[in-house]
Amino acid sequence: MKKQTEIPRKAIYRLSVYLRCLQRLKSNGIRTVSSDALAKAAGVKPTQLRKDLTYLGQFGTRGLGYDVELLATTIADRLGANSLQPVILVGVGSLGTALLAYRGFEREGFEIIAAFDADTKRKRTRQISQPIYPMEKLRSFVRENGVKMAVLTVPATAAQEVTNHLVDAGVYGILNFAPLVLQVPEEVVVNNVNLAIELENLSYFIQD
Amino acid sequence: MKKQTEIPRKAIYRLSVYLRCLQRLKSNGIRTVSSDALAKAAGVKPTQLRKDLTYLGQFGTRGLGYDVELLATTIADRLGANSLQPVILVGVGSLGTALLAYRGFEREGFEIIAAFDADTKRKRTRQISQPIYPMEKLRSFVRENGVKMAVLTVPATAAQEVTNHLVDAGVYGILNFAPLVLQVPEEVVVNNVNLAIELENLSYFIQD
DNA sequence: AAATGTGAAGTTGTTCACAGCT
């Protein structure tokens, strides 16, 4: 559970952002970038960027900047984002279906390999390529495919129960879209995406 | 742009979470709650909950706890979440369509009243109730309807350009799903939801 | 007795200022 050097939680998040920026630079054929330029693209201050990078070691060239390729692979390595992680999705409603159809994940190192739903026969308007299995298959599928992460897009009323199944099956990272706080054992990590809260937060900050 | 009393950014976010919990308690007929119980439901420590609440004043009863109803309306008030905010959505692809169909926002005080897309004639598999307008209508619609917030679900390649239009039209809160950092004037607030980054973040924290 | 409210201590994260390479 411990990391090589402890990287602050928020820095981890920003490293992901830097990685995206670097990938874009790379595909534009840019080979070298200064902390000023990269920081601007990532929306942070240059000193923060440099501080964040020191958690990974040091590989900038003073007077010049960073090698885009090298920096990208170093970050990806440390984030564990170089190997394609298999992910499952539970809850194939409208949001779940949209996420299944979203082709942006593969480029980013993830693939939703299967979906689960209480009702596998429900009519789904959009054509999706992943198989949809009934909940009973979840446990064996997770074990056989070494799945560690799940995207949870079930209704709030079912979320805690489904979470219990996931944890029981051996999943220990959950990306939760249901608008409630999941109770999980401490070795399980939950990241919440709550759209209503994001909107509410925005509306607070735009009051005059 | 200034608040009555400055509430820390992170506290604002948690107040939204508390509000959701209180609404659930209320609909279960519970009238009074202690900081311990509410904190547990919200996934925070009791002292943090109490500290957060002091930013709103003080209305707990010592020895007893908080009045659920009163606390809920006080928080909602301060968050500006009591009046139904009109929101528009730009980019009616698969994710945009799913969000339009998502009926959870109204209960939370928001309503997506219209959508905009470069291609209004594109076939959309799911029936949605909101009108879809061409981008040319955006500016006048925003002005006439006093729209302040927008959900941005266009492809990354179009995101910055569309953002410029939104800002120009008078929107100053954007919930951005495109996987890049938007450049905006400082009076405009952007909240990012980046699914690939959330997954990447999870995958880091589940490494052993 | 039970629970809130809060100053003070502690922790974490950010920015500065500048030394040190190339």
Next chain:
DNA sequence: AGCTGTGAACAACTTCACATTT
């Protein structure tokens, strides 16, 4: 000269300990 790397100062946030109220 230009740009990175980093200890030290600073700022933000969290937790503690306990006084206070019902």
